[in-house]
Amino acid sequence: MTLALAMPRHGAGEDTVTAGLMGAVQPEFLQLLSWDPHVRVLLLPRSHPQFSGEDCLVAGCDKMSYFAHQKGMCTGCTERWKKGDLPFDEFVTIRRSGRIVGFFPCQVAHCERPGRRATLLCSSHDYQRRKVYGLPLEDFLAHPEVQPLPALAPCRVAACDRQGETGGGYCMPHADQCRDLRQAGALEDEDLWRLTTPAIAESRKVSLRGLPDRVVAEILFGLQERIAQRLLHKDYLLRNLSTNARLQQVTSLDELDLDVLSRHDRTQVRGFLKHIRRFGLSPETERHKDVWDASVFGLGGTFSFTGITQPWLRE
DNA sequence: GAAATTGGGGCAAACTGCTC
DNA sequence: GAGCAGTTTGCCCCAATTTC
Incomplete structure (x- = not known):
């Protein structure tokens, strides 16, 4: 992060x-x-x-199991298990594969940019590995000329704590969202969108x-x-x-x-x-009101004195 | 030449509606 | 408030294209 x-x-x-x-x-x-x-x-x-619940039982999965019917697995792993034909005991020992949401660091030593799970590198280093050096990952990581890159500025979405990876200053998922909205003609006020759009949901x-x-x-x-x-x-x-x-x-x-x-x-x-x-209520704050919050006396509900008409009694 | 952007598809994970 | 199950969303990937 x-x-x-x-x-x-x-x-x-x-x-x-x-x-x-x-x-x-x-x-x-x-x-x-x-x-x-x-x-x-x-x-x-x-x-x-x-x-919420326990960690998902599947090897390599960092999600949570929410409910008993999920047998100790997260929603995603439960679905994958249902679709397959492996016995439960065998399924949970097989390391989790597939898409995982969240930050994944570039594997170049000291590189501060977000990587891709598939390539294990940030986009710049991935480009260098494929197009410039043409090396397998292991050799590329060991190459003396490969330099770490500094972190990018934060994503411009107020709620987001990821790095901005695109020219627009957004992280990739928010850049996707912004692009989709713009193409659909639904992005009337980008400044307001940046303030109101939620962070990328991560477990x-x-x-x-x-x-x-x-x-x-x-x-x-x-x-x-x-x-x-x-x-x-x-x-x-x-x-x-x-x-x-x-x-x-x-x-x-x-x-x-x-x-x-x-x-x-x-x-x-x-x-x-x-x-x-x-917060801040006490018997002293309540006694000046017509309706008291009974929680300050360790009870539920309210005490209403609005029906008392005699001023001397209300005092 | 190097890096950024775009487009589209797959599917995992988040979410919602309903019930108790 | 909590559990359940089905649905929808949108994250991530990757290759092609564009821009610098």
């Missing part, structure tokens, strides 16, 4: 709520998610009971890049509280939370239009909002 900086739209500590929420997130929790405030990408821990990764500090703090705090509640969180559902916030360009999760979200996403957002709204 590149260590390109994510540019928040607001400075850190710009409002006290953001600072308060971030201050309430335990360092151990941030460590669990490999959180780096400069990279702003969550990496869900392997084999954590609340961040276990959730990008919070391109989101305001407030939203990032809300997601981290809400996630911490929900994990404390023993709730499960699958990576692809968490990605939706970030994607929806980015798409709607909200400055707080509170501003999200829930009507346009799927039922899964809506439920999830409500769950996060519940914890965020409770």
Whole structure:
């Protein structure tokens, strides 16, 4: 993964709520998610009971098994097993082949550019190997004239942490997306597209890049509280939370239009909002209101005093 | 000559809708 | 909230073409 900086739209500590929420997130929790405030990408821990399932049993596969019916394999490996006729025990010992999503480094020593899994080289070195030197990979890697290349600038998509590999400044998948939209006449505002389009989905990764500090703090705090509640969180559902916030360009999760979200996403957002709204509440803050949040007393629901008409009693 | 871009296909993986 | 299963999406690859 590149260590390109994510540019928040607001400075850190710009409002006290953001600072308060971030201050309430335990360092151990941030460590669990490999959180780096400069990279702003969550990496869900392997084999954590609340961040989905066990590692896929298939040799060489780094995906996760989500459900019991998948027999300990990820979705992709389950499908490949179903299509074949190998016994399960034999199938899982055969090293995984085929397409894998994610960053793969160029194999030239110290080269910082992304490679292709098929060629094991970045596009420049692959070209040199085939057209300039005409050598087998092993000989090319050992050739004294082959020099490592510096990393490229980050992909221009706000949510993306990959290197920009094309002249347009995008990583290959985002360059593909941009090109397809442009050809379909659906790219009206490329600047807005860069701000709102999600990161390339990779197993276990959730990008919070391109989101305001407030939203990032809300997601981290809400996630911490929900994990404390023993709730499960699958990576692809968490990605939706970030994607929806980015798409709607909200400055707080509170501003999200829930009507346009799927039922899964809506439920999830409500769950996060519940914890965020409770942040900072205490018996002292509630006693001045007409409706109290009962959670501050360790109970569910609310206490409503709106039906009491006598001022002296309401006091 | 070297590197970047384009186009299109395959298929793995992400996602959604439904049920409990 | 969680599990399940089917569907759709879009990532990745590679060769041809274009651009610098």
